[in-house]
Amino acid sequence: MKIFSVLFKQITTTMEKLSGESLVDYIINSNKVTIFSKTTCPFCKQVKSLMESLSEPYFAFELDQTQDGPALQNILAEKTQQRTVPNVFIRGMHVGGCSDVLTAYRTGALREMLDGTYEKCEYDLVVIGGGSGGIAAAKEAAALGRKVAVCDFVKPSPMGTTWGLGGTCVNVGCIPKKLMHRAALLGHDIKEGPAFGWRVSTDITHDWGKLVEEVQNYIKSLNFNYRKELRTNKITYHNAYAEFEDAHRIKMRNIKNEVSTLTAQNFVIAVGGRPHYPNIPGVKEYAITSDDVFSLNYNPGKTVIVGASYIALECAGFLAGFGLDVTVLVRSILLRGFDQQMAEMIGSHMESQGVKFIRGCVPTGIEKIEDGAPPVLKVHAVKGEKQESVEIVCNTVLFATGRNACTSNMGLDKIGIALNKSNGKILVDEYERTSVNNIFAIGDVIDGKPELTPVAIQAGKLLSKRLFSGEMTKMDYTFVPTTVFTPLEYGCVGFSEEHAIDEYDKENIEVYHTHFNAVENALSNRDEGKPYIKIICLKSDENRIIGFHILGPNAGEITQGFGLGLKLGAKLKDLHNLVGIHPTCAEVATTLSITKSSGKSVDKTSC
Secondary structure, eight states: OOGGGTHHHHHHHHHTTOOHHHHHHHHHHTOSEEEEEOTTOHHHHHHHHHHHHTTOOOEEEEGGGSTTHHHHHHHHHHHHSOOSSOEEEETTEEEESHHHHHHHHHHTHHHHHHHTOOOOOSEEEEEEOOBHHHHHHHHHHHHTTOOEEEEOOOOOOTTOOOOOTBHHHHHHSHHHHHHHHHHHHHHHHHHTGGGGTOOOOSOOOOOHHHHHHHHHHHHHHHHHHHHHHHHHTTOEEEOEEEEEEETTEEEEEETTOOEEEEEEEEEEEOOOEEEOOOSOTTHHHHOBOHHHHTTOSSOOOSEEEEOOSHHHHHHHHHHHHTTOOEEEEESSOSSTTSOHHHHHHHHHHHHHTTOEEEETEEEEEEEEEEOSSSOEEEEEEEETTTTEEEEEEESEEEEOSOEEESOTTSSHHHHTOOBOTTTOOBOOOTTSBOSSTTEEEOGGGBTTSOOOHHHHHHHHHHHHHHHHTOOOOOOOOSSOOEEEOSSSOEEEEEOOHHHHHHHHOGGGEEEEEEEOOOGGGTTTTTTTTOOEEEEEEEGGGTTEEEEEEEESTTHHHHHHHHHHHHHTTOBHHHHHTSOOOTTOSGGGGGGOOOBGGGTOOOOOOOO
């Protein structure tokens, strides 16, 4: 008999004198670890194996080996509200079933229970950050029967902008961006109406105030729905700034500066990031960012955008679509991290739409010339190796030069959370666990992962399932599709051409590509010859497709579908065997035959 069952002999005599609830209480209180079990239960065996691997003696009472088993199981059900086995107790405290024990083991709580240092907390899980990823984690945990709270607090931008529950995506990111992108496209469509038989007034104007009002009303409805979902799922919401005091306790400070504390067995940090402000004169006094533009209470007028990120180009695209004068100051390259051929095509197309780009240009300061709504500002900058002086008079300056993780002033250093010192992002393992066992992080705040809302949502759901259901599926960060909503949309998934060559060598890469025309633009000749598609194939793996890139109408909708193909390891022959839907832009992908290496022209001259 193993040492973990030897305790049975020591208490058998006393047990024979007891029955019912007294027997159950005696068994629980007589052992450090008690497992009410059944010999045929695989989950019971799993818990026993875990205890044995930890060299922890346990007492296993096999309910299927005694005639009083059913009655004792009923008593346990009344005592714990759990009818299933294993039913585990440590130091007299009810732990739960197999998934509960495994959760406690994964978060370090099991060791605290065994050592006698465990303190019962108010919540099973507290999520810090009320964005899409954090709320997804909270809802999943609540659905699994856990007690959950969410702490969320938005510090106003330097311009005083703040917002409600839902995080960056809902309030100042994906949602308002897509709505304004759509508004700009509608302007193009209206102007092209005559080519399709519509009689359109020549006096077409855009009402910025009306657009902002409608966008903000929609966002407020989403804020309300998020609050409603938290209530429906019995998730406690704290509109307060959270700071760690120890690994199980946070201090919360609300807008009234009232302080309270909260304890939890597990925490998820999902605080995301905020726009970066360079340290140059006038930036925080006079410039705005994407935090401000979607609720700006006046027409931006002539706008200078600093940066060449996807946020910069998307904002430049829709502002120019409203007929505004837009200039983009580009320090180095467009869309760093994306395929550079595609990035340059986007830049060229935007220039054809009236957006001005000044390359190699870095701002050195901003001054206000005149008050107003909008004001009159002057941007000072230098350009090129010779640091040539540049001055631009405008109404609005929008900085989109990157984002900083919101990890300062959270007490992370106090509890030993490891950060990437170069960017302040949290270092996590393959299970999104930080350097502190019971604290996890997801979304834009973690280091080296895609900063995309659907990624954070998926990671949050899987994390809660791992913690509270025993499911061990990890987040897969490979082949994540995304779209840049510039006037001509850019969708991509997998490797850029540059990355593919760096990873696999140029000789092992083949690129199939072509320009094409969208039939929906045929009568107006809009963007004629500009749409483009390319796929990147790995020769050594039967031309497996490792990169998909498309520049054209509805690129996001197209990329979503092809993203599944790359995820499942599709090869070029699979694409050629796929029947396209005609007439669509997506069908072009099924007929690609011209390689870059052939040098043949891919200019499109017909449908």
